[in-house]
Amino acid sequence: MASIDYPLERPEAAPREFSFSESLYKWVATVDHKRLGLMYMVSALVFLVIAGIMASVMRLQLAVPNNHLVGPATFNRLFTMHGTTMVFLVGMPIVAGMANYLVPLMIGARDMAFPRLNAFGFWIFLFGGVLLYYSYLGGSGLSGAGSAPDVGWFAYAPLTEKAFSHGASTDFWALGVLVSGFGSIASAINVIATCVSLRCPGMTLARMPVFVWVMLVDAWLVLVVLPPLSAAQIMLLLDRFLGAHFFDTQFGGSAVLWQHMFWIFGHPEVYILIFPAFGTLSEVIPIFARKPIFGRPAMVGAVVAIGFISLGVWAHHMFAIGMTSWSNTFFAAASMLVGVPTGIKIFNWTATMYGGKIRFAVSMMFCCGFLLQFLVAGLTGIMLAIAPFDWQLHDSYFVVAHFHFTLIGGLVFGVFAGIYYWFPKVTGKMLSETLGKWHFWLFCIGFNLTFIPLHFAGMLGMPRRIYTYAAGRGWESWNTIATIGVFFQIAGIACFAWNVIQSVRSGKAAGDDPWDAWTLEWATTSPPPEYNFEKLPVVRSSRPLWDLKHPQDPDWKYD
Amino acid sequence: MLALAALAWLQSPTPALTEHRIANIFKPLASPAESEYQIALFSFVITGAIFVAVAGLIIYTMVRFRRRRDDDTRQEPPQVYGSNQIEAAWTVIPILIVFVLIGVTARVVASVENASPPASTVKLTLIGHQWWWEVQYPDFGVVTANEIHVPVSRDGAHTATYLQLESVDVIHSFWVPQLSGKTDLIPNRDNFLWIDPREPGVYLGNCAEYCGTQHANMLLRVIAEERSDFERWAAEQRRPAEQDGQIGEARATFESLSCVNCHTVKGTAAAGKFGPDLTHLMSRQTLGAGVLANTGANLRAWVNDPQQSKPGCFMPSMKLTDRELDQVVAYLQTLK
Numbered sequence: 001m002a003s004i005d006y007p008l009e010r011p012e013a014a015p016r017e018f019s020f021s022e023s024l025y026k027w028v029a030t031v032d033h034k035r036l037g038l039m040y041m042v043s044a045l046v047f048l049v050i051a052g053i054m055a056s057v058m059r060l061q062l063a064v065p066n067n068h069l070v071g072p073a074t075f076n077r078l079f080t081m082h083g084t085t086m087v088f089l090v091g092m093p094i095v096a097g098m099a100n101y102l103v104p105l106m107i108g109a110r111d112m113a114f115p116r117l118n119a120f121g122f123w124i125f126l127f128g129g130v131l132l133y134y135s136y137l138g139g140s141g142l143s144g145a146g147s148a149p150d151v152g153w154f155a156y157a158p159l160t161e162k163a164f165s166h167g168a169s170t171d172f173w174a175l176g177v178l179v180s181g182f183g184s185i186a187s188a189i190n191v192i193a194t195c196v197s198l199r200c201p202g203m204t205l206a207r208m209p210v211f212v213w214v215m216l217v218d219a220w221l222v223l224v225v226l227p228p229l230s231a232a233q234i235m236l237l238l239d240r241f242l243g244a245h246f247f248d249t250q251f252g253g254s255a256v257l258w259q260h261m262f263w264i265f266g267h268p269e270v271y272i273l274i275f276p277a278f279g280t281l282s283e284v285i286p287i288f289a290r291k292p293i294f295g296r297p298a299m300v301g302a303v304v305a306i307g308f309i310s311l312g313v314w315a316h317h318m319f320a321i322g323m324t325s326w327s328n329t330f331f332a333a334a335s336m337l338v339g340v341p342t343g344i345k346i347f348n349w350t351a352t353m354y355g356g357k358i359r360f361a362v363s364m365m366f367c368c369g370f371l372l373q374f375l376v377a378g379l380t381g382i383m384l385a386i387a388p389f390d391w392q393l394h395d396s397y398f399v400v401a402h403f404h405f406t407l408i409g410g411l412v413f414g415v416f417a418g419i420y421y422w423f424p425k426v427t428g429k430m431l432s433e434t435l436g437k438w439h440f441w442l443f444c445i446g447f448n449l450t451f452i453p454l455h456f457a458g459m460l461g462m463p464r465r466i467y468t469y470a471a472g473r474g475w476e477s478w479n480t481i482a483t484i485g486v487f488f489q490i491a492g493i494a495c496f497a498w499n500v501i502q503s504v505r506s507g508k509a510a511g512d513d514p515w516d517a518w519t520l521e522w523a524t525t526s527p528p529p530e531y532n533f534e535k536l537p538v539v540r541s542s543r544p545l546w547d548l549k550h551p552q553d554p555d556w557k558y559d
Numbered sequence: 560m561l562a563l564a565a566l567a568w569l570q571s572p573t574p575a576l577t578e579h580r581i582a583n584i585f586k587p588l589a590s591p592a593e594s595e596y597q598i599a600l601f602s603f604v605i606t607g608a609i610f611v612a613v614a615g616l617i618i619y620t621m622v623r624f625r626r627r628r629d630d631d632t633r634q635e636p637p638q639v640y641g642s643n644q645i646e647a648a649w650t651v652i653p654i655l656i657v658f659v660l661i662g663v664t665a666r667v668v669a670s671v672e673n674a675s676p677p678a679s680t681v682k683l684t685l686i687g688h689q690w691w692w693e694v695q696y697p698d699f700g701v702v703t704a705n706e707i708h709v710p711v712s713r714d715g716a717h718t719a720t721y722l723q724l725e726s727v728d729v730i731h732s733f734w735v736p737q738l739s740g741k742t743d744l745i746p747n748r749d750n751f752l753w754i755d756p757r758e759p760g761v762y763l764g765n766c767a768e769y770c771g772t773q774h775a776n777m778l779l780r781v782i783a784e785e786r787s788d789f790e791r792w793a794a795e796q797r798r799p800a801e802q803d804g805q806i807g808e809a810r811a812t813f814e815s816l817s818c819v820n821c822h823t824v825k826g827t828a829a830a831g832k833f834g835p836d837l838t839h840l841m842s843r844q845t846l847g848a849g850v851l852a853n854t855g856a857n858l859r860a861w862v863n864d865p866q867q868s869k870p871g872c873f874m875p876s877m878k879l880t881d882r883e884l885d886q887v888v889a890y891l892q893t894l895k
Binding site: 071072076152156158159164252253254255256289291292294296297298320321322324328329332337340343344346347348350353355356357360368371372375376379380383386387388389392393394395396459460461463464465467468469474550 | 669
């Protein structure tokens with residue numbers, strides 16, 4: 001097949017220096033998928049630090065019983081803002097950011113399908129985030145009550161109704177999350193359109209990298225499940241401003257309706273959040289094990305299956321609302337079934353490593369941490385899916401430990417693996433492996449030290465979202481250990497931040513393909529030019545660079 | 560003789576009940592918690608076995624297939640793309656395990672949710688308020704707060720207590736881990752739960768659904784006692800407050816203050832419904848839904864300014880003068 005020739009502008013021979021206002025303008029007015037992707041990632045990391053500081057304050061508060069570091073009102077705002085930030089302002093922009101940066105590069109495209117929609121998505125997301133945080137200043141409203149929202153990230157009705165939540169704090173929550181959701185929907189539409197229409201010649205769906213497949217399924221999920229949340233938030237705003245009674249139980253509204261609408265979004269949401277990590281592992285493990293991903297069709301099928309099944313499990317968050325035994329059993333069964341495709345993924349990643357020559361670069365170490373920790377998270381997830389066991393564990397610290405194992409032990413470890421892997425491509429500089437190892441070990445030890453003990457606190461009856469507790473209930477030591485772990489995590493993150501700053505300033509030059517990798521993003525320069533590829537690549541298999549590097553044994557012979 | 564013995568028994572102070580402060584779900588003392596404990600153990604066995612097998616495989620792979628110093632980096636390992644047989648195996652085996660788990664889950668769900676009440680049943684209504692529990696025993700004409708008295712269940716005399724769960728404001732959740740898992744108290748919806756404690760004792764629990772500022776201090780006690788003790792307690796609680804002539808002035812002060820707008824003391828002018836019923840306040844172990852032990856000093860501190868020990872709760876400091884405070888506390892202490 002002949003490659004398509006475009007008339008190309010050559011890059012300027014010596015890029016001139018830009019003044020601050022010029023480069024600011026370049027960033028603010030950009031429609032380049034790479035710059036937008038980077039801005040998504042940087043905003044996510046900034047919000048990660050903010051929400052991480054909030055978590056640290058909460059852990060300090062809970063380190064000892066009867067602590068008075070922060071009062072109940074402050075604490076409730078902290079966990080509301082921590083949860084909301086982590087889900088909507090860290091997890092979601094990571095999804096959008098990774099998809100934005102990598103999908104066009106991996107499918108050999110010059111940009112996303114709708115570059116201006118892409119810019120709109122980023123800025124509306126950022127606006128939503130700023131709006132949410134503005135509540136600290138403006139949340140008191142005319143009635144002088146409250147500041148930031150204190151209704152939990154799940155914002156259960158009727159606690160969010162005017163009767164129980166005065167002032168404007170809950171409105172900031174609903175509006176901030178609503179508009180940042182528009183950004184996620186815009187980005188999802190863009191990813192789907194890009195995957196469908198901008199694949200380079202020869203890149204059939206079957207040859208699309210697993211990462212791109214995962215992000216495609218992810219985008220579909222966002223498109224299907226975010227609108228119910230937006231609808232629920234609009235209904236809540238109607239309740240609060242126009243006297244509607246959707247969730248207003250004092251006028252016959254339904255508290256359970258909110259839960260259905262929230263969790264039909266909320267449960268698929270956790271898969272939406274974890275998928276970028278799934279995609280990352282599917283790219284990183286093969287490169288460092290030097291083997292193709294084991295069972296490619298099954299890996300893609302498993303992601304599609306998780307996407308489908310995840311739409312039918314939401315009420316496992318509601319086992320305690322007094323559903324019939326049939327409903328409880330149905331949602332328990334559906335939830336456990338998710339374990340099957342998830343298991344396939346873990347087995348196939350392991351099988352990819354099996355028989356390889358594993359190079360433990362920092363990126364690969366994060367992948368291994370992911371595998372073991374996500375295994376724990378999956379198994380505690382099975383326990384929670386068993387409805388009668390969940391009646392005990394629900395809303396206890398066991399659940400807190402479980403989902404932090406999925407979202408830190410899984411997602412955050414996966415994202416770090418991705419950052420260490422793709423940082424050279426994005427900046428043209430290598431991250432330091434020595435600092436990276438410090439980062440990995442400190443963070444890994446700290447994370448486990450924090451979250452393993454919380455399982456036990458939960459099994460001893462410690463409920464979530466309490467700002468303090470009395471001595472003598474068996475929770476003190478677990479909580480103290482958990483708080484000690486936070487210091488290790490902070491030290492790990494400090495190593496990471498220092499590593500990034502050092503490497504951007506004076507890191508080793510990366511070259512185009514530092515990992516000897518096989519997908520298209522490594523075929524262009526580091527960092528890639530604005531147009532990504534001078535000539536659109538033509539591919540014949542799922543590992544185009546392998547084919548180039550091994551002309552005597554190309555993949556397309558086996559496809 | 561028998562009557563004498565009974566009288567002596569009646570007069571002897573009730574032996575203090577064991578307080579189960581550590582609400583370990585693995586030390587269940589009632590049937591629902593017991594079923595949940597059994598299925599928890601079952602799930603530990605299965606997930607534990609999976610963990611050992613899979614984590615073992617991952618660690619073995621990491622160690623066995625690490626790159627060695629003397630490896631030729633130019634030589635790639637054999638490129639294996641997949642294996643239908645192996646993949647089929649690790650799809651089918653988990654499906655089988657999941658089906659076993661679903662079957663066991665269905666059975667336990669039905670046994671807890673669809674259990675039919677035994678003949679001797681106590682019924683009560685538990686009503687969630689922002690940040691305390693109202694407890695009504697319609698069959699006994701008793702209204703109390705924050706401490707649920709139930710009869711203990713004995714072999715041969717199986718007794719269960721049925722709780723109808725309601726809420727007047729937001730969602731709360733009943734959770735006394737050693738007796739039962741959670742069921743939510745949801746406004747506009749009646750939920751049910753049953754417990755049958757097997758040992759006398761005081762069982763601690765918490766509100767388990769975030770319900771606003773003082774969610775943390777919405778504590779709950781279940782006091783399980785012998786049937787006869789329970790019935791004696793219920794009879795005591797049914798009585799209106801005693802009119803102690805000695806403290807008529809203190810009582811007048813109490814009734815003249817706005818306490819009566821929110822609290823009820825049966826047989827007096829106090830008939831408020833917003834706060835806990837105080838008719839037999841001194842028979843309770845704690846104040847402020849478990850935030851303080853019910854002692855004289857704590858009672859005085861609580862009445863003086865509840866915001867000190869439970870910031871954000873709906874009982875304001877009434878700014879009583881010392882004299883008013885003394886009288887109110889003295890009066891409350893007669894509410895035995």
